[in-house]
Amino acid sequence: MNQFFRSLSPDQQVGALFILVFGLLGLASVAALLLSLRERPDTPEGEAAAERLRSARRLLRTTWAMVSVFWLAWVLGERAATVLFALVSFFALREFVTLSPTRRGDHRSLVLAFFVVLPLQYVLVATRHFELFTVFIPVYVFLALPVVSALANDPQRFLERNAKLQWGIMVCVYGMSHVPALLLLRFAHWEGRNAFLVFFLAAVVQTGMLAQHLASRRWPRPPRAPQISQSFNWRSWGIGVAAGSLTGALLAGITPFKPGQALAMALIACVAGSFGHLVMKALKRDRGVPSWGTEGRAVTGASGLLDRVDALGFAAPVFFHSVRWYFGA
Numbered sequence: 001m002n003q004f005f006r007s008l009s010p011d012q013q014v015g016a017l018f019i020l021v022f023g024l025l026g027l028a029s030v031a032a033l034l035l036s037l038r039e040r041p042d043t044p045e046g047e048a049a050a051e052r053l054r055s056a057r058r059l060l061r062t063t064w065a066m067v068s069v070f071w072l073a074w075v076l077g078e079r080a081a082t083v084l085f086a087l088v089s090f091f092a093l094r095e096f097v098t099l100s101p102t103r104r105g106d107h108r109s110l111v112l113a114f115f116v117v118l119p120l121q122y123v124l125v126a127t128r129h130f131e132l133f134t135v136f137i138p139v140y141v142f143l144a145l146p147v148v149s150a151l152a153n154d155p156q157r158f159l160e161r162n163a164k165l166q167w168g169i170m171v172c173v174y175g176m177s178h179v180p181a182l183l184l185l186r187f188a189h190w191e192g193r194n195a196f197l198v199f200f201l202a203a204v205v206q207t208g209m210l211a212q213h214l215a216s217r218r219w220p221r222p223p224r225a226p227q228i229s230q231s232f233n234w235r236s237w238g239i240g241v242a243a244g245s246l247t248g249a250l251l252a253g254i255t256p257f258k259p260g261q262a263l264a265m266a267l268i269a270c271v272a273g274s275f276g277h278l279v280m281k282a283l284k285r286d287r288g289v290p291s292w293g294t295e296g297r298a299v300t301g302a303s304g305l306l307d308r309v310d311a312l313g314f315a316a317p318v319f320f321h322s323v324r325w326y327f328g329a
Contacts, residue, residue: 014195017254018071021199025064032057059210062308066202073180074195079126082180086122089176090114092306092313096168099287105154106161109145113165117141118173125181133181134321137174142166167283171276172306175313178320185324187256196254197323200262201269203251204244205315208270209277212240228282237274244270256327269319276314280306 035053069088073081097110117137124133146162182201183194215236223230224237248266252259 013193013254014074017196017199018067018074021067022071025060025067029060029064032060063206065308066206070195070198070202073183073198078180078183081183082122082126085176085180086118088305088309089118089122089173092176092309093118093168093172095306096172097165099289100164100168103154103156103161105149105152105156106165108152109148109162109165112145112148113169113173117169121173121177122180125177125184128184130181130324133177137169141169145169171280171310171313175276175317176309178316179312181320182316182323185320187327190256193254193256197256200248200251200255200266201316201319202312204248204266204269205273205311207247208240208244208274209311210240211243212236212274215239225278225282228285229278232278232281240274241267241270244273261326265319265322268322269315272318273311273315277311279314280310 032053036057069084073084076084093114102110121133121136124136145166146158149158149162179198179201182197185194185197213231213236216231216233219235221233221235224233245263245267248269249259249263251266252262255262257265
């Protein structure tokens with residue numbers, strides 16, 4: 001089987017990977033549907049089982065959405081994939097800003113963020129200006145946005161308003177722009193397979209988050225930061241990071257990494273993604289919302305786009321720069 005897979009062209013290998021992933025998701029969705037048709041007793045145990053099933057189905061919907069985005073990115077090609085992720089950044093940033101208070105004096109900064117900073121960042125990615133795209137937002141935009149806000153002549157809560165917008169741009173634009181940038185890295189004797197690198201990142205981060213969530217339910221312990229997350233504790237976090245890292249080692253065959261290198265890169269991505277998810281929970285608590293969407297009833301079942309990609313927004317830049325620094329890609 002492994003010999004047959006290696007005999008395929010790069011495009012055929014990536015296509016086979018997505019067929020396998022969509023097939024597994026289809027089987028999981030059918031199983032969840034059949035379980036939802038079963039009658040359950042009207043007891044606390046039955047209600048708890050029903051809630052676990054609802055949580056699993058929400059997680060499946062999230063996974064379907066993410067895999068579909070990555071599939072479209074591969075089908076459409078590198079440039080179109082960059083545009084697709086730019087749209088993801090646009091809607092994620094809109095969610096972030098919508099749930100944060102703004103004033104009239106912020107309008108110019110918002111226009112700059114959505115219609116200048118965001119497209120320019122992705123243009124830099126598409127044209128492989130890696131040295132500039134890595135500093136454009138953290139340096140130039142960081143300095144330019146407060147100037148634009150100051151010229152609006154509105155000093156009320158000036159620091160808070162600008163910090164909020166800069167946070168949104170860093171997570172939703174800067175962080176997410178590193179995902180399509182992975183498609184543009186160059187490895188010797190590995191041309192045409194960069195979609196595997198994106199899949200690797202998403203798979204290890206999602207596996208780590210899922211394992212952490214399941215471990216916190218299976219072996220509940222006092223939360224480390226109870227006012228931010230009731231499910232985050234060091235034991236479940238360690239299990240999640242370990243599961244994601246081992247998944248990375250098992251997926252080494254579809255990457256340019258050796259198993260030890262894949263384990264290390266997955267570990268880096270899982271740590272960054274899990275802590276990033278915790279930070280985004282803290283921001284939601286500060287805003288007084290359970291999710292960035294308008295319909296989600298809990299953080300683990302959030303309906304907002306930003307809830308689906310927040311861990312990836314933190315993991316992608318750390319993973320990208322780790323890979324590029326170590327391999328010189």
